[in-house]
Amino acid sequence: MTAPQVELLNMTKRFGANLALNNVSLLIRSGTVHALLGENGAGKSTLVKCLVGFYHPENGHIQVNGREHRLNSPKDADALGIGMVYQHFTLVPSMTVAQNLVVSGARLPAYINWQSELKRLTEVTKKLPFHVPLDVRVSQLSAGEKQKAEIVKQLYLGRKLLILDEPTSVLTPAEADEVLGYVRSLTRAGELSAVLISHKFHEVRRYADDVTVLRRGASVRTGAVADLSDDALAEAMIGEPVSKMVQHAPKSPPKPNIVLSIKDLCVNGDNGLPAVKDLSLAVREGEIAGIAGVSGNGQLELVEAMMGQRDRNGTITVSGSSFNGTRKEIARLGVYGLPQEPLKNACIDRMSLAENLALRNFDRAPLCRGIAMNYGALAVQAERLVAQFRVKAPGLTASMNALSGGNVQRAVLARELTQDVRLLIASNPTFGLDFVACEETYRRIVEARNGGAAVLLISEDLDELLGLVDRVLVMSAGRIVHEVLADCADKRVIGKYMAGMKAA
Numbered sequence: 001m002t003a004p005q006v007e008l009l010n011m012t013k014r015f016g017a018n019l020a021l022n023n024v025s026l027l028i029r030s031g032t033v034h035a036l037l038g039e040n041g042a043g044k045s046t047l048v049k050c051l052v053g054f055y056h057p058e059n060g061h062i063q064v065n066g067r068e069h070r071l072n073s074p075k076d077a078d079a080l081g082i083g084m085v086y087q088h089f090t091l092v093p094s095m096t097v098a099q100n101l102v103v104s105g106a107r108l109p110a111y112i113n114w115q116s117e118l119k120r121l122t123e124v125t126k127k128l129p130f131h132v133p134l135d136v137r138v139s140q141l142s143a144g145e146k147q148k149a150e151i152v153k154q155l156y157l158g159r160k161l162l163i164l165d166e167p168t169s170v171l172t173p174a175e176a177d178e179v180l181g182y183v184r185s186l187t188r189a190g191e192l193s194a195v196l197i198s199h200k201f202h203e204v205r206r207y208a209d210d211v212t213v214l215r216r217g218a219s220v221r222t223g224a225v226a227d228l229s230d231d232a233l234a235e236a237m238i239g240e241p242v243s244k245m246v247q248h249a250p251k252s253p254p255k256p257n258i259v260l261s262i263k264d265l266c267v268n269g270d271n272g273l274p275a276v277k278d279l280s281l282a283v284r285e286g287e288i289a290g291i292a293g294v295s296g297n298g299q300l301e302l303v304e305a306m307m308g309q310r311d312r313n314g315t316i317t318v319s320g321s322s323f324n325g326t327r328k329e330i331a332r333l334g335v336y337g338l339p340q341e342p343l344k345n346a347c348i349d350r351m352s353l354a355e356n357l358a359l360r361n362f363d364r365a366p367l368c369r370g371i372a373m374n375y376g377a378l379a380v381q382a383e384r385l386v387a388q389f390r391v392k393a394p395g396l397t398a399s400m401n402a403l404s405g406g407n408v409q410r411a412v413l414a415r416e417l418t419q420d421v422r423l424l425i426a427s428n429p430t431f432g433l434d435f436v437a438c439e440e441t442y443r444r445i446v447e448a449r450n451g452g453a454a455v456l457l458i459s460e461d462l463d464e465l466l467g468l469v470d471r472v473l474v475m476s477a478g479r480i481v482h483e484v485l486a487d488c489a490d491k492r493v494i495g496k497y498m499a500g501m502k503a504a
């Protein structure tokens with residue numbers, strides 16, 4: 001048996017006055033998958049970053065197979081066979097998968113024998129239940145393939161404790177099953193121990209043996225997954241009994257006026273090849289139109305072209321006016337967005353939370369008087385939005401960098417959804433959110449629709465999409481290949497179109 005037993009004991013970590021971990025202990029039994037659950041900002045990432053030597057706790061220590069170790073840097077974790085697959089990608093886009101894997105080792109020889117390395121790599125990938133193309137540049141891979149390559153990299157590096165931070169958010173349900181099923185089979189064979197951070201209860205139930213719930217930096221519940229119901233886990237996460245899901249306001253039928261109209265849109269991807277091909281669609285007032293599709297089928301390029309961040313051919317109009325995504329047009333036409341990776345695409349990470357909350361209206365009264373900023377009004381607005389959307393942050397003046405992933409998402413939601421929204425473009429808006437925040441996001445999107453906004457929702461989560469939208473459009477290889485009213489939608493048919501097949 002080579003899978004280690006790893007124990008974290010009494011870990012305490014502060015960021016300034018913020019106690020991110022408060023005396024947390026965690027036992028990862030040899031050959032098991034241990035799930036970590038917790039609301040956004042509960043301390044999950046901080047805990048695992050201590051385990052990979054990235055953060056240094058003020059107190060506490062780590063034992064591997066009963067022996068105490070001090071992790072001063074990620075190199076120490078590497079030497080112990082501990083590795084992590086992050087939410088963001090770490091592979092070099094301009095290199096092939098094989099090149100990335102070979103140069104990822106901590107110690108590189110002066111001379112690389114590519115032939116023998118490639119042989120070794122082929123041996124590793126041959127055993128996998130999924131395909132990872134070794135000779136393709138990472139920039140050409142879909143998000144799902146990149147995520148699989150990240151996992152293969154860790155296995156190739158010989159990790160014995162693998163930490164997976166929300167690994168399935170960019171995978172289709174079938175891919176998620178392949179990847180997590182494989183990790184579980186390695187743990188069951190005694191070759192690996194694993195930590196799985198996830199917000200999805202069904203994933204925890206299916207793939208994890210044990211679970212620990214963190215709340216506000218403390219471990220509040222731990223045990224075998226089989227002994228804990230979903231309600232018990234949810235209650236441990238939020239600290240009170242869970243009331244049933246938020247009831248969405250009843251929907252009113254969409255109005256005939258078209259808000260967003262896209263005609264014959266063509267957009268190239270980063271590789272210079274067409275990513276969106278002659279795409280046309282329309283979204284009406286009071287309607288949520290959902291774009292379903294496996295990531296990497298042109299959704300990103302479509303959104304970027306709509307928001308003026310990418311060259312395009314074809315026409316886009318909002319409420320009858322030509323739309324190029326300029327700041328003036330956005331304000332005049334009421335176009336707001338919840339983009340993917342909000343820290344990168346919707347925030348200025350070094351600026352404060354309060355400043356980021358004002359990015360849409362800093363140049364309008366009451367936030368500015370003439371050319372002078374009114375910092376008092378900026379703070380009042382930030383306080384109101386933080387309370388209303390329950391953003392947890394070290395303070396209003398903390399930089400966006402200091403917020404947990406889910407709280408960045410909440411802050412962007414707060415900023416975008418409290419404007420006069422006439423068109424909302426939401427791209428995987430619940431990526432990384434805990435279940436309470438997901439429900440809140442759904443409620444607010446539905447409220448925007450019921451208030452008369454047109455909503456274009458792009459989501460790789462088919463269940464989420466079918467639960468929210470009025471009409472589904474399936475995007476595959478840059479085109480809309482299928483369209484159906486949500487009430488008549490058949491998940492299997494949509495799945496086939498998503499996979500590029502024609503339904504019978």
Ligand SMILES: Nc1ncnc2c1ncn2[C@@H]1O[C@H](COP(=O)(O)OP(=O)(O)OP(=O)(O)O)[C@@H](O)[C@H]1O
Binds near residue numbers: 039041044392
């Ligand atoms: N580099 C940092 N500087 C200051 N505070 C930080 C830093 N990183 C995390 N924090 C704070 O520590 C707390 C725990 O954050 P952490 O990222 O560990 O939460 P999480 O459970 O992983 O959340 P999520 O589900 O949103 O990813 C939060 O209050 C966060 O604001």
